[in-house]
Amino acid sequence: MAEVFWYVFFGFLWYQVIATFGISIGLHRHFAHKQFEVSKLYEIVILFLITLTGARSPLGWIGAHRIHHANADTENDPHSPDIKGFWNIVFNRWTCKNIPRKYIRDAIKNPRIIFFHRYWKHIHLTVAIISLFIGLNFFVAFIVVPFILGFFGYGFFNAAGHKDYKPRTNFWINILSAGEGFHDVHHRNPNQVRLHKYDMSGYIVEKLFLERSINENAFQKE
Ligand SMILES: [Zn+2]
Numbered sequence: 241m242a243e244v245f246w247y248v249f250f251g252f253l254w255y256q257v258i259a260t261f262g263i264s265i266g267l268h269r270h271f272a273h274k275q276f277e278v279s280k281l282y283e284i285v286i287l288f289l290i291t292l293t294g295a296r297s298p299l300g301w302i303g304a305h306r307i308h309h310a311n312a313d314t315e316n317d318p319h320s321p322d323i324k325g326f327w328n329i330v331f332n333r334w335t336c337k338n339i340p341r342k343y344i345r346d347a348i349k350n351p352r353i354i355f356f357h358r359y360w361k362h363i364h365l366t367v368a369i370i371s372l373f374i375g376l377n378f379f380v381a382f383i384v385v386p387f388i389l390g391f392f393g394y395g396f397f398n399a400a401g402h403k404d405y406k407p408r409t410n411f412w413i414n415i416l417s418a419g420e421g422f423h424d425v426h427h428r429n430p431n432q433v434r435l436h437k438y439d440m441s442g443y444i445v446e447k448l449f450l451e452r453s454i455n456e457n458a459f460q461k462e
């Protein structure tokens with residue numbers, strides 16, 4: 241029994257890596273909001289990591305998220321908890337079938353996004369089967385725990401990030417979404433990198449991507 245606890249715990253730590261570097265920094269802040277540039281290799285890492293969660297197609301995620309920003313808390317918001325119901329959003333019971341081209345014009349030109357849009361299910365299934373062959377404990381830590389935490393973590397993020405037809409800060413969201421709990425700050429300015437002093441993803445972006453690119457630019461000018 242103690243062994244199961246440790247594998248779930250390792251799964252939780254692994255999930256934090258996926259949530260931070262895959263979903264929040266990668267899918268949300270880089271791909272959906274284009275706050276900063278990353279290498280093509282890191283884009284592939286991001287797209288791989290998010291296949292391990294319940295994020296589904298990256299193209300669908302980017303499109304639905306941009307539609308959400310443009311129509312937040314209205315009938316056209318794909319996941320408004322006030323309109324569609326808190327628990328429906330927690331359980332990801334919403335769809336966004338028609339994404340107008342204007343929301344994903346840049347994303348459909350990215351061959352890496354298109355590849356993972358087409359094959360995310362195949363990749364997830366293949367990695368799951370390989371993990372199962374490695375061992376049941378590994379499968380639980382590497383595949384099952386991140387999938388469940390991603391599915392509910394970002395379901396809870398969409399559900400609890402808005403209340404009374406307004407975006408809001410909810411500290412609990414941060415536990416499973418690496419700093420996305422300061423959602424009202426994010427809606428006020430979707431280009432703002434650091435949302436709060438406890439915004440872990442914003443902190444990492446500042447340290448890893450922005451300061452480095454500023455230093456590189458300064459170096460090139462010399
Ligand atoms: Zn929102």
Ligand SMILES: [Zn+2]
Binds near residue numbers: 268272273
């Ligand atoms: Zn956003």
